[in-house]
Amino acid sequence: MINRKSTFTAASIVVASTVGLMSIASPAAADDDPTHDAATPDHISSLVERAADAAGASATPTGTPSTVEVAVPDHASDGIAVHTPDGSEYAVSSPTQLSLESGVVAADGSTVYVGKDGQPDVTVAPLNDGVRISTVLWDKTQTSTFDYRLPLA
Numbered sequence: 001m002i003n004r005k006s007t008f009t010a011a012s013i014v015v016a017s018t019v020g021l022m023s024i025a026s027p028a029a030a031d032d033d034p035t036h037d038a039a040t041p042d043h044i045s046s047l048v049e050r051a052a053d054a055a056g057a058s059a060t061p062t063g064t065p066s067t068v069e070v071a072v073p074d075h076a077s078d079g080i081a082v083h084t085p086d087g088s089e090y091a092v093s094s095p096t097q098l099s100l101e102s103g104v105v106a107a108d109g110s111t112v113y114v115g116k117d118g119q120p121d122v123t124v125a126p127l128n129d130g131v132r133i134s135t136v137l138w139d140k141t142q143t144s145t146f147d148y149r150l151p152l153a
Contacts, residue, residue, distance in 0.1 A: 041114070045106035048123045048134045057132065070126035076100045076113040080124055080131055090151035092133060094122055097146055120146075 039047075071081040076094035083089050094100060100113035100122060110125040120143070121136040135146050 041104040041106045041112035042108075044112050044114075044121055044136060045108050045110045045123055045125075048110070048125075048136060049108065052132065052134070066126075066128045068126075068128075068130060070124075070131045072103065072111045072124050072126065072131075074102050076103065076122055076124075080133065082131055092131065092151070093149040094133075095135060095146035095148055097143065098122065098135075118142075 067085055069083040071083070073079065073081075076098075077100075079091035079093045081089065081091050094113065098119050099116040100119075101116060103111040103113050103124070106112050106123075108125075110123050113122045113124075115121050118138075120138065123132075123134045123136065125132045125134075133148065137144060
C-alpha cells in the first residue's frame, strides 16, 4: 500500500532529433502528492515537469519555432513518430513491459498513458528539438527497468 507521502520517480528520455542523442534525467521525489489511483493526467504531467525541472531537463517551450514534428498516438504501443526538417523520420516505442491505457492530453500539452493494474505511467512531451518520454514510478515495488526501442543513428 502506498502511504500518503508517496514517492514519485520519473526517468526521462530526451531524444534530440538532430543528433540522435539520448539523455537520462535523474529520479526525483515529490511529497504530499496523491496516490496513483487518485492522480489525474494533469497532476501526473505536473509531477513529471517538476522532476524534469529539478533534473535540468525542462520541456518548457523556448519560444523558438519547432525544428521537428512529433506525432503522439492515442495508443502508446503505436509508437511516437518524430519527423525532422531534413526529412528523416523515426519512431520510439513505449516500454514493452507495460500495459497502458489510451493517452489523455494534459493541460500542458503532454500526453499521459496511465499504467493498467497499478503499473507505472508514461508521459510524452513534444519539445522544440525532439520529444521527452518519462516513466512514472509510484512506489519502490514497481519495476525500474524498461526497454524503449530507439532508432540507431
